Amino acid sequence: MRIPHIINKNTFNEYKPSPESLELIGEGDRTLVSENFDWNKDHCPSLVDLCVQTISKYFHRNPILHKLPCVEHDHLLEIVSCDLPLIIAVTYIQDEYYWQRRYTTQFGLIHNRKPLDWTWKSLYLERSVQEILEQAQPQYNDEETFEEILSISAPYVQRLIITQLQSWKPPLTMEKEDIPEEYPTDHINFIFILRKLPLIREFDIVYGVNSAGEEFNLNMFKVSVADCQRLGRALLDLNYLTILRIHRSKIEYLHCQALMQNLIKNHTIVELDLSHCEIGDQGALCVANVLQCHPSLKILNLTDNNIREIGAEGLGFAMVQPGCADLEYLSLRLNPLGSEGVMCILRALVRCTIPTALSMSGSLFEGDTAENIALMLKMNDTLKRLELSSNWIGEEGGEALLQGLEVNTTLEYLDIRDTDVTSEQMKQIEKILMKNRCELHQPGEEIEEGIGEEEVEEKVVNYNTNESPEQALE
Template identity: 50%
Template structure:
């Protein structure tokens, strides 16, 4: 007897008799064992099973869905082939059980965080689109052949992670004398792809290659200006884009300039991640211009981008213009800010209410920098989280840090690992931070109660007594 997938396997295990129960004399004398679902294992399959197997075999030719009752459709899902063409399966099969089986067979497991309204069909088609783009070869213009399948995937694809992009290679049909000595640095054109996938809200892309083996060349990790120009035009096609990550790539300041020209026109992006690139001070100035002109950015990640004094001052100036009040999180770790660069950021922290969270970990703080950080904490009343780890403070500056945190009633988290302060100073800092967190929780609770009372008063004022008969 075949158990349908709609019955939970844990339920079957819960009602399964134990080994000790089977050894009882009364159990051994039973002729009818209702809990034995394998009683017909050695018998000929029923006519119903033969019919379902036949329907599954010819399902692509005659997709019988509405004609089958619910129980038979459940049994059919176990028999359907998992290699049906997507052009056929997407508009016909909507059951999550089929797409879960297909996903686990092809991709095994999902390592991405699932969105609240995720479906197995959605994450399967997202991974399928990712595979198409990562394996597409620019010398054959493969992006032009994706049209039909991308139209079918469009309603289900909201996130796209691209971990590698193939570089241009001489086509097999090209004559040897026509092969150029220096190959062009070109990747897949994203414009026709994003014209089809217009529901993308999160785009994560890396220019590079994985598992190249003996064919390794440094050109595989280069990015041309034409690539960024095409990508920028493609981004404008995404009207719902909220998260943009272009990281672990050889992007320099010229690439950043091209990208910023597009982001100035794109007001939907809330998260911008350019971490582990090479934009430098000039690229940071371009991002400062973006902040100055006004944007809806809430999170800005510029980790490991060789940003120094000029770039940090440009970012601070852009934040101070007052048109980027949405920025809450700024990550500048692993950049050689030193004293002057850190001062460019801390000036905006004193004069502006943004950002609320900032990271300056491993930013090569000099002798005067820790004192400037302590002075900023005394004057700032909006900062919630601060990361200053892997910078030298010392025990003397540790005392100044304890004093600054004791006077600041807003800061809730400080990452002070590897800054060479003693354990006593760390414990004092943690006590003051705990005090601030408890005060913030109490204030939030009071505000919530006041809002509830206000809603009750509005409902009472709007209440109308029924007319008497």
């Protein structure tokens, strides 16, 4: 007896007889076993079933799915081939069960998070486009051959995640004497590809190779400036793009400059992620130029980019500009900012109302930096989350943070793990943060015990550096 897929499998588990009931007297002598759904397993199939099997076999020639009655419609979805040509499947099959079956058959488990408005059909087509682009060979320049699959998938592809890109290899038809000693580092051209996928909202790309095998060489992980120039121009065709991630790649200053020259014209990106790249100070200044005029950027992730004092000073200068993006989260984690670089960010935090969440974990600051952070907390009334883990704060710095938090009424989370702050100080800090989260901490409480406002401004706002932010951005 065939059970259609529209009936949940848990239903059968609920109606299964318990082991105890099967041991009752008379159970073994029953001739009618209603819970046995395999009673006709060895029977000849009905004429209707044979017709559905024939329709499934020749579905690519005559796709008459919607002409079938409801029961046969469900039966056909369960047995129709998962290898149908994509143009036929996309055009004639909308049922999610078929696309779920096709996805699990070809790709197995889902490894990435699913968006809120996801469907199995969109997930399958996004993954299909991803696989084609990840296996594309740049030496053949055959991006135009993807036109059919891109045109078919375009209405359903809103998220494109590229986890690797193939590096240039000598074509099989190239003569041995024509093979260059050093291979080009260019990858496939995204200008033609993204032009065919105008509905993309999230674009995630990694320049590298996941399965290098015996052919491994360092050129596989290099990125050319031309790659970034073409990618930047291609992104301008995505009018709905809100999330851009270019991470875990050898993106250096010149690459970042080529990207920012085009991104400065963008007005839709909400999240920009350049984490685990190598943009350095000069690249951070390029990002600062975009930051101080972008109308919608809210999340900026610059984790692990070798940014030091100059880059931090440029970012701090951009944050205090009137036209700066309304940042909600800024991550400078794992950058060697040092005490001077952190101070540049602190000077901006006492002058502006952004961001509400900041990460400076593993920034290599020490000395009296914790005291300066405490002074900033006394003046800042917008910061809600601050991450300072894996830095040197110590017992004296922990005491200074306590004094700053006694005045601050907005900070809700403070990460000070691995900072050598005593356990007692951490408990007191957590109590104050809990009050802020519960809105029980009264404004101005114990402010007379802290440092005066004039002294705070003198030490934090008028902090002297060797180079002005204006000079750093030039």
